[in-house]
Structures are given as structure tokens and as C-alpha cells.
Amino acid sequence: MMLNCIVVDDEPFALGLVCSFIEKTPFLKLAGSFSNGIKALEMLHDQAIDLIFLDIQMPDITGIQLARLLERQPGGAGPRIIFTTAFNNFALEGYKVDALDYLLKPFDYEDFLRAANKARAYAEMLKPESEVPISSEEYIFLKVEYNLIRVAIKDIVYIKGLKDYVMVYLENTDRPILTLMSLKSLEQKLSSKKFMRVHRSYIIALEKVNSITKNAVNIGDVNIVIGDQYKDAFNEYLSRWL
Structure with missing residues (x-):
């Protein structure tokens, strides 16, 4: 490039x-x-x-x-x-x-x-998904202050949006990564086969889900409510496995 x-x-x-x-x-x-x-x-x-x-x-x-x-x-x-x-x-x-x-x-x-x-x-x-080489899909770069941190996609557990920032929670790490970008722009860089937006403020890694209730998903010690506008898409995903 x-x-x-x-x-x-x-x-x-x-x-x-x-x-x-x-x-x-x-x-x-x-x-x-x-x-x-x-x-x-x-x-x-x-x-x-x-x-x-x-x-x-x-x-x-x-x-x-x-x-x-x-x-x-x-x-x-x-x-x-x-x-x-x-x-x-x-x-x-x-x-x-x-x-x-x-x-x-x-x-x-x-x-x-x-x-x-x-x-x-x-x-x-920031490349469009169609331009990103397959090999680079194993990780993303997140800006943290003046550094770019390389994050393995397989380590992402869930992501929480906070206005202009997002918090990325990783496996085996107590503190999330705080980066300056929108939740929507980060969502566009993640595979829809592995990640799903379940709330206006949350994206989850589907393979990290431990259990599901009527209105929420459980990932580790965290319960994430499924927003009303995302329920149909999530239920459709579930129907493939039930």
C-alpha cells in the first residue's frame, strides 16, 4: 500500500x-x-x-x-x-x-x-474488507494513544461501545483495550460468521458464548442483554443450531 x-x-x-x-x-x-x-x-x-x-x-x-x-x-x-x-x-x-x-x-x-x-x-x-488479504484477518490493529496495538481476533471476547470509543475485552486479560473509533467501524472489520452485534453498545464473539437466556447471552461472568432490534437476527442464528 x-x-x-x-x-x-x-x-x-x-x-x-x-x-x-x-x-x-x-x-x-x-x-x-x-x-x-x-x-x-x-x-x-x-x-x-x-x-x-x-x-x-x-x-x-x-x-x-x-x-x-x-x-x-x-x-x-x-x-x-x-x-x-x-x-x-x-x-x-x-x-x-x-x-x-x-x-x-x-x-x-x-x-x-x-x-x-x-x-x-x-x-x-481501514481497507475495505474486499481489499484485506486473508492472512491479515487473523488480527486487527487498534489505536491506543500514540500506539497501534495488534490484537488477535481469536482472543476477542466481546466489545463495548462508549460514544467515540470502544472497549475490547480479551481472553486472559483483566483490563480491556480502550481505542478511539466507533463501534460500527469496528463491526465492519470483523467477520459476521464469528461476531454479532446484539445491542447498540455490544458486539459478541459467538464462539465465546457460554449460555443463552430469553433476553441475554452469558460470556464468562458477564450477562449482555440482547437489544430489541437485534433479536430477530440473533434468533435466526440460533435456529441453525436448534
């Missing part, structure tokens, strides 16, 4: 360095470089860009302000951002605008490549 990138930085040396790093990375394509955010915005309206390497402290418009202006499309589409900055006090701001990573200057190619690989893994996760 090739990612179209732009670089935005008002420091000529930093701008040139990141551009050179992109050009030596096989899965990145440099679509443009800019010394200010206003010019970058003009290009972003006219061309599809996957990834932005973005400085934070710049004249006219800061990197944080530019990130807030970018409208992310449903399902996580739109350009991802990797901040590049000489100051470490912007990490929280970066997380609030859903930045993919945060590179602290000066950084070398190894640091850059680590962040770029994270962007590639995230892009692979």
Missing part, C-alpha cells in the same frame, strides 16, 4: 530532512511540501492525502489549528497526522486532535520509520 504524504514545516532544514526520509521509504509518496499551513490547506482541498508530517509551532496557523480544521470523514477516512516538533509539551494537544504519532526533534530515520510503519498499519486496518 502506497501512502500519499505532505510535509508542513516552516524550518527549511526540517522540511528538507522529512522530505528526504519520505523519498527513501518505499511505501510513502511525497505529494508536496509547504512552509506554512495555509498553502497546505489549499492542496488538501484539491488532492487526496493519506498522511501529513506536521510541525506545530508555525506562523499564521499552528499545526494544532490546522489539525482542527481538517474534517475527518466517517469511519476514520481522511489524512492522518504525525506531528514533528522540538517541544515535548504538545503531546496532550496532539492526542486531543487524534494525531497518529508525535516525533520530537531532532529525530533520525529509525524514529521516522517507526512512525511511518504505524501509519501504514493504520491504513491497512
Whole structure:
């Protein structure tokens, strides 16, 4: 997968360095470089860009302000951002605008490549199901703060939605993984043969179900109520085995 990138930085040396790093990375394509955010915005309206390497402290418009202006499309589409900055006090701001990573200057190619690989893994996760290789269906990547965590699908027990976040509960793990994405977008990445939405806030792994009552399923020590709008689909699934 090739990612179209732009670089935005008002420091000529930093701008040139990141551009050179992109050009030596096989899965990145440099679509443009800019010394200010206003010019970058003009290009972003006219061309599809996957990834932005973005400085934070710049004249006219800061990197944080530019990130807030970018409208992310449903399902996580739109350009991802990797901040590049000489100051470490912007990490929280970066997380609030859903930045993919945060590179602290000066950084070398190894640091850059680590962040770029994270962007590639995230892009692979967002591929339509028809484009995902069969081998990659054994796991998914979940964003946790500035990291992408690889999760084996066979370990997922159930998933709970919390507005813009989901909590993924795994076997043999006491604490769930909290990730910034919608329950619907995660549902689209899971096989309907193995997982089922049984409530507006819950997806269950069908093979993890221990028992079923009239209105709920039991998974371990947890009882999950089956929502009214999901009962017909769940009963249809049950009828195949009764």
C-alpha cells in the first residue's frame, strides 16, 4: 500500500530532512511540501492525502489549528497526522486532535520509520474488507494513544461501545483495550460468521458464548442483554443450531 504524504514545516532544514526520509521509504509518496499551513490547506482541498508530517509551532496557523480544521470523514477516512516538533509539551494537544504519532526533534530515520510503519498499519486496518488479504484477518490493529496495538481476533471476547470509543475485552486479560473509533467501524472489520452485534453498545464473539437466556447471552461472568432490534437476527442464528 502506497501512502500519499505532505510535509508542513516552516524550518527549511526540517522540511528538507522529512522530505528526504519520505523519498527513501518505499511505501510513502511525497505529494508536496509547504512552509506554512495555509498553502497546505489549499492542496488538501484539491488532492487526496493519506498522511501529513506536521510541525506545530508555525506562523499564521499552528499545526494544532490546522489539525482542527481538517474534517475527518466517517469511519476514520481522511489524512492522518504525525506531528514533528522540538517541544515535548504538545503531546496532550496532539492526542486531543487524534494525531497518529508525535516525533520530537531532532529525530533520525529509525524514529521516522517507526512512525511511518504505524501509519501504514493504520491504513491497512481501514481497507475495505474486499481489499484485506486473508492472512491479515487473523488480527486487527487498534489505536491506543500514540500506539497501534495488534490484537488477535481469536482472543476477542466481546466489545463495548462508549460514544467515540470502544472497549475490547480479551481472553486472559483483566483490563480491556480502550481505542478511539466507533463501534460500527469496528463491526465492519470483523467477520459476521464469528461476531454479532446484539445491542447498540455490544458486539459478541459467538464462539465465546457460554449460555443463552430469553433476553441475554452469558460470556464468562458477564450477562449482555440482547437489544430489541437485534433479536430477530440473533434468533435466526440460533435456529441453525436448534
